[in-house]
Amino acid sequence: MSGQNPPPSPAPKAFGLKVQLGAALAAANAADRRLIWKEIQEKGLAAHLAGQFAEAERLYRLVLEKDPKEPNALGNLGAICLQRGQTEQGVASIRASLQIKPNQPHALSNLGNALTTLRRFDEALEACQRAVALQPENQDAFNNLGNVLSELGRSDEA
16 A cells, blocks of 8 residues: 555645634734724824814715724714714714713713703713713813803802
8 A cells, every 4th residue: 555645634624724724814804904994094083183174074984984883983073073063963973983982081072062052951961071070181071061061050060
């Protein structure tokens, strides 16, 4: 039997190896995609901070096309809506963000500010109080809390 070739390895082992390699490659590609989307998100934030709202919105929407539940993109898109005077749309987007990731102090503060604009003071108060509780050093949250307390006639608590 010395002239015979050894039997081929069983197919399941080879298939299993291919699956493992494929899974490793898929994980690397997924990480690359996340990085790419994170970079797009960061470019959107840079455009947003530079006052380039149309470009920021385009980039945030691009992120949301890939991942409709990306909380930062939803919250930032909501902030753009608020800055453009589209308060109801802003509130909806920020609430969607908070449903996915509830403990975002900046989103809660923005929500409180927007709800104050809409004269929905009880909801605004709750959002601002949560923002301050989560991040006591957040001056915007304290300012928004003071504004809603003032609107409620409770300036002494501000």
